[in-house]
Amino acid sequence: MSQVTLANGTAFPTAPGATILDAALAQGIVLEHGCRTGRCGSCKARVLQGRTAPLRAPLSLTEAEAAEGWVLTCTDEALTDLRLDVEDLGPLADYPPRVTPSRIDVLERLADDVLRVVLRLPPASPFGFLAGQHVDVTSPTGARRSYSIASAAAAPGKVELHVRRVDGGRFSDYLFGAARANDLLRFDGPRGSFVLRPVAGLDVVFLATGTGIAPILSMLAQLAAMSDARPRSVSLYWGGRQVQDHYLDPSGALSGLRYVPIMSRGSKQ
Secondary structure (H helix, E strand, C coil): CEEEECCCCCEEEECCCCCHHHHHHHCCCCCCCCCCCCCCCCCEEEEEECCEEECCCCCCCCHHHHHCCEEECCCEEECCCEEECCCCCHHHHHCCCEEEEEEEEEEEEEECCEEEEEEECCCCCCCCCCCCCEEEEECCCCCEEEEEECCCCCCCCEEEEEEECCCCCHHHHHHHHHCCCCCEEEEEEEECCCCCCCCCCCEEEEEEEHHHHHHHHHHHHHHHHCCCCCCCEEEEEEEEEEHHHCCCCHHHCCCCCEEEEEEEEECCC
16 A cells, blocks of 8 residues: 655555556545546646556657656556645545436537537436536446536536537437437536636636537636636637537627637638
């Protein structure tokens, strides 16, 4: 058994065979992370003291970074006591992930290949999350997919998702074809550490493509609800190939928002 100590003094135990990230989450300590497969690099941390070893390939870590002492907490285990130059994300621990039953409340086509799915939650199952997080949804066919939450964190009782159709995709084929209102779905969450940090006085810039606008909409709703500690300015750049890829108008989501739609193909077909 080893101990991992973070830059802010938070410490937790970790056993052989457990990744640093899993050991932290098991203690209710949330570190920056995303895919948990070693691909995205969100969980990158620098080792100040101690030794680690990868349990699986750290795909997003370069040889130069490894030589400088960087590791991925989602792939590496601690071989000794560790000190890491990274801090935990305290507020995320307030919303531990759990499995929640829900029923489809709304199915609305926002574009030919984008579906707005609103899930209705049981009154006895309150669900809290931070704007920007996602949930892993399981369909009646057993397919499991991750979708960012587009609705405001302050909106109780319902969770909105934006789903893009994928040719041959088991989950999107179900939602675009067989799904009906009141179908029972279960989701596991909230998950992810893509959330707003303190923004008071800052110039905030959001970048999104396709249905990646979904978590940004949730964050814009959070900013709109702020009475203090507000950013100095907020800009949103939303990329798509053609006009129809901008399947909604986010310009009214936040007063003073500078919204710039971007197209790689313009009017070309």
